[in-house]
Amino acid sequence: MSHPVHPDLLPPGVRAIDIAPGLPGLAFQHPAFSATLSLYGGQLLDFTPTGGQPLLYLSPQSRFEDGKAIRGGVPLCWPWFGAHPQDAGQPQHGVARTAPWTVSAVARSDDGFHVKLAGPRPELHGSTLEASLTLQLGPGVDIALTSRNLGNEPASVSAALHSYLAVSDLRDIHLSGLEGAGYHDKLRAEHATLPAQPWRFTAATDAIVAAAGPCQLHDPGWQRRIAISSSGSASTVVWTPWQQGAANMADLPDDGWQRFLCVEAANAGSDARLLAPGASHTLRQQLQLLAL
Numbered sequence: 001m002s003h004p005v006h007p008d009l010l011p012p013g014v015r016a017i018d019i020a021p022g023l024p025g026l027a028f029q030h031p032a033f034s035a036t037l038s039l040y041g042g043q044l045l046d047f048t049p050t051g052g053q054p055l056l057y058l059s060p061q062s063r064f065e066d067g068k069a070i071r072g073g074v075p076l077c078w079p080w081f082g083a084h085p086q087d088a089g090q091p092q093h094g095v096a097r098t099a100p101w102t103v104s105a106v107a108r109s110d111d112g113f114h115v116k117l118a119g120p121r122p123e124l125h126g127s128t129l130e131a132s133l134t135l136q137l138g139p140g141v142d143i144a145l146t147s148r149n150l151g152n153e154p155a156s157v158s159a160a161l162h163s164y165l166a167v168s169d170l171r172d173i174h175l176s177g178l179e180g181a182g183y184h185d186k187l188r189a190e191h192a193t194l195p196a197q198p199w200r201f202t203a204a205t206d207a208i209v210a211a212a213g214p215c216q217l218h219d220p221g222w223q224r225r226i227a228i229s230s231s232g233s234a235s236t237v238v239w240t241p242w243q244q245g246a247a248n249m250a251d252l253p254d255d256g257w258q259r260f261l262c263v264e265a266a267n268a269g270s271d272a273r274l275l276a277p278g279a280s281h282t283l284r285q286q287l288q289l290l291a292l
């Protein structure tokens, strides 16, 4: 199958590649960073500053197969987050991450690259929503997912930019910015409040926090911080499977859980949005690498 993007349409520094057989992508090379985007899922898989550690974790055991979600980078959970609200037979986290996305534009910008993608057609997920994604790569990463209701009735959307943030060792990092926020603990099915201190991780965690940050992930091992900010969101999902959860996941190495924390800009739980006919909503996350 030929690549959906003709190389002549790409600016200098961008190459049409195959992530795996049948899964097309784009590779970006800039003096300050390199990056990889999968058109399958519209999923950013890598952003690595030149000479530095990657911003995003990508599991070396991820499956790269049609019908399977890629484990790592920034999966797009859309048009629902978690289980489908009415139909348990639908895939977890929606259809966007296992659908082909198409390139609407790729341009070089002052700091890097600007990319626009169009998401799966509404027929694929039985709603009247359409999705588009804009990505600014460089100096950090800025991802904006826009949902638009093409129908004549209101339509509900829940979503997450499910970023796998790479860390030197999960047991040594902390997350600040969500102190004292209320959250829904998905593992215990109860509501709770985060402590007043920065968040350290000592066990499996799956929380829908009723706050949008901004937050900072402090990583002394790599002498860096990741500044995380969002808009169009009033909820942040924080997830680590920890050791035991990872042992049950075929697409994650046994020690892979130590290498990432998911901090997801979301419209999850009660933060799902109802879009009037013709209305649109943009969920956005910005990630910036800073020295400690």
Ligand SMILES: O=P(O)(O)OC[C@H]1O[C@H](O)[C@H](O)[C@@H](O)[C@@H]1O
Pocket (backbone or CB within 6 Å): 069, 092, 093, 186, 206, 207, 237, 238, 239, 262
């Ligand atoms: O395994 P996946 O379908 O990719 O989901 C991975 C995780 O995503 C989110 O963070 C959810 O809150 C978790 O409950 C889920 O386990």
